[in-house]
Amino acid sequence: MDRFVSTFTNKIDAKGRVSIPAPFRAVLERDGYVGGLYCYPSLDAAALDAGGERLAKKIDGLLAGLPDYSDERDELSVALYGDVQVLSIDGDGRIVLPENLRVHANLDAAVTFVGLGDKFQMWEPKAFEERRKEARSKVQVTRKLFAAGGRSSDDDGNEGARE
Amino acid sequence: MDRFVSTFTNKIDAKGRVSIPAPFRAVLERDGYVGGLYCYPSLDAAALDAGGERLAKKIDGLLAGLPDYSDERDELSVALYGDVQVLSIDGDGRIVLPENLRVHANLDAAVTFVGLGDKFQMWEPKAFEERRKEARSKVQVTRKLFAAGGRSSDDDGNEGARE
DNA sequence: CGGGCATCTATGGGATCGCATGGGATTTGG
DNA sequence: CCAAATCCCATGCGATCCCATAGATGCCCG
Known part of the structure; x- marks a missing residue:
């Protein structure tokens, strides 16, 4: 079913890198991995949301339902796209979390990855x-x-x- | 009807492995085994719930009815996906129980497998x-x-x- | 009817592989 | 030219695979 399932906790090393849990990586690849992990601050929690292509399409889908040039759409666009970062995954399956994202989720020493089906979240343990x-x-x-x-x-x- | 029926008790070996009773394995295979046993702490007992694809679909089904990005969905996602572990079954029909699951059910030396139809439970004997x-x-x-x-x-x- | 052979299951142990993690080397961009 | 990001390699631990043993069951053939 290729969904993000269960939770894993990995460490952040001295350079600010974190390994993405191998099972999640597998899901991303099957999801049609192109070159990045879509990642943004969760709207209502001190955590980060992340996912692959499927998630990106889903966000597009939400906006598609709103009329162009409406205030609502503009606001949502900003909220959804504005803080999205495309994080590159290195050869060992690790990402580097930018400062602003790390601050939003209070991440310092370790990250808990939480599978939520289409996407996953990253929390301070x-x-x-x-x-x-x-x-x-x-x-x-x-x-x-x-x-x-x-x-x-x-x-x-x-x-x-x-x- | 391919249901999980009756109870079996197997030992946990030094590496933390347990054999899944052969009859249960057979059910899992017929259930459309893909790559794992879905397993999570029972909500109101010191035991573990487990099942195959059918159980996984059931969980998905619960979430499918809820709109994306709703609070309700988020809560349920965390509780359902977050606690679920996908345990891989080795060539001999054994699984390894992760620490957190073993703790929840107080498992140490042996496990009692209890058939419950669509799913089965694992108890400390x-x-x-x-x-x-x-x-x-x-x-x-x-x-x-x-x-x-x-x-x-x-x-x-x-x-x-x-x- | 009975003995032995084949099979399957549970269980143990050794060997191997993959993953998370750390550290150096190299490149990139300012 | 320096700082920061990226790549590449090393390592240790845990997970996974593979093989061996043994007990139980059932089957076949004498």
Whole structure:
């Protein structure tokens, strides 16, 4: 399925380089790697979003839905494209995070890579632990909603049975 | 029906490897095995949930219904993709359990594999024994309810008694 | 009917490979 | 000409592969 899945934590070396987890690299290549990793500050978190060609197309798709020359589109364009950086990946699968991106996510010694399907995020490890806790507790709630919503009828109905 | 059924207990060797019970392996293959076993901590038990492609699609399906870049999707993505690990199965049908997963389920010397239809769980053997006892007593109650409702004809009402 | 052979599974151990990481060398651009 | 970014190579650890053993099961053929 070639999606970014699971989390990995790698170190930032003295030169500011980080290895992209090998499984993520594999996804990027299959995604039609051209020469860069698209990377930008997450809009609502102290983290970075990154991905390959598929992600780039997705961003385009969002804008395509808005009329040209509308304020909304302009704002979104700036928000989406404005801070995007195309990071080159060296022969060993590493990238260098520019200052502004590193600041946005408070990255210093290590980076936690979090697979999110089409894209992945880069977090300061401790910050991500917090975030993860939060997400887990919310999912408990969401799960109850699914169960209550009666979505159990698809092929064998173990949807809410996770225990 | 190619479901995960019944329970098996296998040892963890010095390298942290465990054999997946052969019957489960067979199910995984028929399920369209691609490159890994999808595995994540059970949300409300000291155990691990695991499955093949079918389970992965199910997870995707949950997210597919949500709009891109919505908060809800982000939360769910983190909780679902972030905790999932794709474990590769070696030529002998074994997997290696990563540290964080082993900790979550208190696994050390052995693992009990429990078939649950679409997926299966991995428990520390003693913990599962406890769990099983508990389940049995609950089933007793459930059965009485069935009986009281006049459905006494299904001779043992074992639907949830999986053992 | 029974003995032995073939097969499959679980498990252990050795050898190899890949990945993350570090450090020097080289190039690029200002 | 200097600083910073890029490339290339070395290394150590962990993961993966491959082979060996052993117990259990089942089958075939005597």
